Amino acid sequence: MSLVVKFLHGEIPREIGNLRDLRVFDAGNTSLTGSIPANIFNISSLKWIYLGNNKLSGTLPIDICYNQSRLEVLFLALNQLNGEVPSGLDGCHELRYLDLSVNRFTGRVPHSIGNLTSLRKLYLGANELRGEKQTTRELVLSYWCLFISHYQ
Numbered sequence: 001m002s003l004v005v006k007f008l009h010g011e012i013p014r015e016i017g018n019l020r021d022l023r024v025f026d027a028g029n030t031s032l033t034g035s036i037p038a039n040i041f042n043i044s045s046l047k048w049i050y051l052g053n054n055k056l057s058g059t060l061p062i063d064i065c066y067n068q069s070r071l072e073v074l075f076l077a078l079n080q081l082n083g084e085v086p087s088g089l090d091g092c093h094e095l096r097y098l099d100l101s102v103n104r105f106t107g108r109v110p111h112s113i114g115n116l117t118s119l120r121k122l123y124l125g126a127n128e129l130r131g132e133k134q135t136t137r138e139l140v141l142s143y144w145c146l147f148i149s150h151y152q
Contacts, residue, residue, distance in 0.1 A: 031054060053077070106130075109124060
């Protein structure tokens with residue numbers, strides 16, 4: 001089942017986590033506000049989450065990929081998400097595309113991202129990330145596309 005929403009305003013309903021057969025959740029460019037319900041990351045059938053270009057805020061769960069073995073695309077760019085980039089992203093073994101750019105993430109890029117062997121595109125730019133660029137580049141050398149700008 002796919003859920004493509006183009007006219008949803010306000011917060012993402014927590015009931016979204018009850019859609020156990022959901023494969024694609026696309027609610028990008030819809031003016032969503034509030035935090036992303038943690039139970040959305042418990043839908044093990046999800047392959048594609050696109051929530052970019054909204055006004056979402058709050059942090060992402062550390063164990064974001066605990067039940068996400070099938071997730072291939074996670075697009076959360078152009079929001080107001082904050083906190084650290086979750087170290088549990090390495091649980092998304094099939095993740096090919098990760099875009100967390102243009103948010104308010106802080107801290108270091110977790111070394112666990114280097115364990116994402118299927119990852120081909122990684123976008124982390126326009127956040128408040130810090131750390132050693134050299135180490136991060138070494139971790140992601142095999143990625144086809146890497147964009148980390150505004151990196152301290």
